[in-house]
Amino acid sequence: MTPMIEIDEVTKYFGTKLVLDRVSLTVNRHEVVCLIGASGSGKSTLLRCVNRLVAHDYGTIRLDGVPVDDPRFGKTGLQKRAGIVFQSYNLFPHMTVLENITLAPRRVHGVSRAEATARAQEVLARFGMDGFAQAYPEQLSGGQQQRVAIARALMTKPDVLLLDEITAALDPELVGEVLAIIRGLKDAGMTMMIVTHEMGFARDCADRVAFLSDGMILEEGPPDRIFGAPEQPRTRAFLDRII
Numbered sequence: 001m002t003p004m005i006e007i008d009e010v011t012k013y014f015g016t017k018l019v020l021d022r023v024s025l026t027v028n029r030h031e032v033v034c035l036i037g038a039s040g041s042g043k044s045t046l047l048r049c050v051n052r053l054v055a056h057d058y059g060t061i062r063l064d065g066v067p068v069d070d071p072r073f074g075k076t077g078l079q080k081r082a083g084i085v086f087q088s089y090n091l092f093p094h095m096t097v098l099e100n101i102t103l104a105p106r107r108v109h110g111v112s113r114a115e116a117t118a119r120a121q122e123v124l125a126r127f128g129m130d131g132f133a134q135a136y137p138e139q140l141s142g143g144q145q146q147r148v149a150i151a152r153a154l155m156t157k158p159d160v161l162l163l164d165e166i167t168a169a170l171d172p173e174l175v176g177e178v179l180a181i182i183r184g185l186k187d188a189g190m191t192m193m194i195v196t197h198e199m200g201f202a203r204d205c206a207d208r209v210a211f212l213s214d215g216m217i218l219e220e221g222p223p224d225r226i227f228g229a230p231e232q233p234r235t236r237a238f239l240d241r242i243i
């Protein structure tokens with residue numbers, strides 16, 4: 001079967017700085033791959049290349065067999081199929097939860113208000129947020145805001161979710177509720193690429209873990225092996241520092 005995401009020898013420069021160096025990585029359907037590595041190793045850039053918030057320079061990235069720079073995705077097709085969530089939830093403060101999550105479907109993807117609202121109620125309910133549709137972001141905890149941001153990313157029924165350190169800005173007591181949602185999405189079969197510093201979560205939730213260092217994937221494998229018996233000294237040094 002065609003992999004959901006196929007990253008093949010991808011290279012990316014910012015100016016003259018080499019940020020991704022011939023990175024290859026495959027994510028199969030229903031698979032969860034966690035990216036770990038030090039700050040500046042290229043994790044966010046790799047994630048952003050997948051839905052083309054960042055354009056890579058060399059190599060190929062395919063989503064469900066189609067190169068991400070293929071015109072058939074059109075202007076917004078890729079964002080629809082590969083949803084991304086960031087550390088900072090990026091909710092509009094002057095809009096209600098419902099307005100926040102129905103904005104893109106209505107304005108960008110041409111979904112009717114009625115349909116967008118119905119879908120919004122469905123995803124909010126799934127995350128225990130159905131009572132908050134009319135609330136404003138500032139009335140919510142960080143964990144609740146992040147749940148809304150995840151709900152927003154799911155509005156277009158994406159094939160993959162790209163999660164970039166989505167618990168990094170949360171108070172420690174709120175991390176668990178967000179990770180539980182991600183765990184639930186995995187159990188429901190969602191394909192995900194997850195950048196995280198939560199090693200316990202990666203160990204529990206990832207099918208595979210890839211360790212990035214200086215723009216290269218130094219090693220990848222099942223979490224038990226990467227965490228239990230890393231082969232590369234640099235992976236070991238990173239894990240010793242972080243765990």
Ligand code: ADP
Pocket residue numbers: 014019037038039040041042043044045046
């Ligand atoms: P990570 O997410 O692993 O911390 P990033 O992908 O954010 O790493 O960054 C990798 C490298 O690329 C860093 O050296 C960073 O400074 C640089 N970088 C990231 N985004 C940009 C940008 N938009 N312009 C210039 N340099 C960038």
Ligand code: MG
Pocket residue numbers: 043044045164
């Ligand atoms: Mg990052």
